[in-house]
Amino acid sequence: MTRTKIIASLGPSVFEKKDILRAAKAGMDIARTNMSHSSHSWHSKVIERTRKAGEELGRKIPVLMDIQGPCVRTGEIPINGGFIRIKKGDSVVFTIKNNGSKSKIFVNYPEFIELVDKNSLIFLSDGAVQLRVVEKTNRDVICESLYDAKIKSRSTLSVSEKSFNLPALTEKDWKDIEFGVKKGVEYFGISFVKTGKEIVEIRNFLTQQGSKAKIIAKIETPEAIQNLENIIKVSDAVMIARGDLGVTLPLEHTPFHQYNIIKKCKDFRKFVVVATQMLHSMKNKPIPTRAEVNDVFTAVVTGSDAIMLSDETAEGKYPIETIQYARKIIKTAEKIPYKLSIHTRSSALSEAQKAFYLKEPAQKAQISEGL
Structure with a gap:
């Protein structure tokens, strides 16, 4: 076991129960299902298979349902197969x-x-x-x-450096959250969060539905950076979604934002996840680049509580090898006797992890304080 957890995205490459079992044995701690793709029927199947895989292993595999959020997209391209x-x-x-x-x-x-x-x-x-x-x-x-x-x-x-005027959640998003509640998912990842009030609204909805699922706020917009402390206070965890963050703000600023967000999460004793292109080249190759190894290592020693694998496991050629490499890098980083960290991983880390895995969602006092 390692302190730093691995969130692995499910998809065509990890869909059958046998593949989910292999992923869990390789080191997947949390299974992610991405609501930007596929139907409720597909997601229902993969969640059920994850539950069965956990039963076979004698441990629960929590599910993170990643909500699409308001998203601007191009249309269909009617030539060359799309x-x-x-x-x-x-x-x-x-x-x-x-x-x-x-x-x-x-x-x-x-x-x-x-x-x-x-x-x-x-x-x-x-x-x-x-x-x-x-x-x-x-x-x-x-x-x-x-x-x-x-x-x-x-x-x-x-x-770049522009924001779309869109609602916090779409009608589809609310239906997906309701679906996730019915399926008993443990975590909801909320995309394109701008303010703490959006998290509170979702929290109230979950409470009304009788759900104790925890909320992970994805930091990926300029507004989220501006309102970072309020968002952290009312969320159970924060995800540094470097994909959109690196295009809505200058790409070269991404490392600073990652470092700063981790520090803020340690200050507030909140669980923090680093995501996007952690081992991206392994989507097509069996060995990561040196830069990717360094990226995962740095995330661990600077205080991240988890890393997330996306396309690498969802649709890559080497999903199991990717998880295995992530685990090896994490183990190596956690053996280092000193930390390059902005904060220690000791008391702050243990409290954040206990809150994330064991306790109730963020308390009302924290919510009111964050508004």
Whole structure:
């Protein structure tokens, strides 16, 4: 056993009970199911299989249901099986009208044109596609591709240092939370949190439903950084969602935000998770890069209570090997006699972990203090 936990995402690569068993034996402590993809029927199956796998192992495997949140996406691309390849310097046109076409990509945000400016940077799929605005009309935004890339249907879209005016949760999100309550999930990951009030609203809903599930606030917006302390106070845990955080704010600022968020969570004795691209190259390769090994190691020695694996396990070629490597790196980091930490991992860590795993959700006093 290690102090630092591994959250592994389930998906096509880890879906059958035998695969979930292998993942748990390899070191998965918490199973994540991502509500951005698939139906309730699919998620119901994978949760049931996780429960059965836990029974076979003689221990409970908690489930984290990651709620999609309000999300701006591109529409369907009606050619080439749902994607297009672009070269550096190519023109890419986005539209808010008529669901797009073969030459224009639809964006499901009516105020998109008003939001962007000339030279605004647009990111698709957590920055895998990067474009710069060169012109806009009353219905289209014309961009230039900064690199060779592949644009897929329904890609997530972000605009650097801009925020979308969207509700905290969509109708789908509330239905997904209700579904998660019925399935008895232990944790809800809440995406694109902006204020502590949003967490309190969800907490009240869970209480009304008779659920004691804990709430993990995902920090991935400029507003969340501004309201960080209030969000931490009213949440049971915090996840540093580096994907969106690294495109809504300058990428080079991400390490500082990670360091600062971990420190704040230690100050408030709250469980903290580092997520996104921890061992990303293992989606296609059996061995991580040196930089990825260093990333996981650094997360551990600076005080993270858990790391999360995403595509690496959900749809990667080497999901079990990824978990095994994560476990080896964590064990090595935890053997280091000194800590590079901003705070000690001793009393603050043990209290945070006890609260996360054993105690009730954040108390009312903490909630009122955070508003």
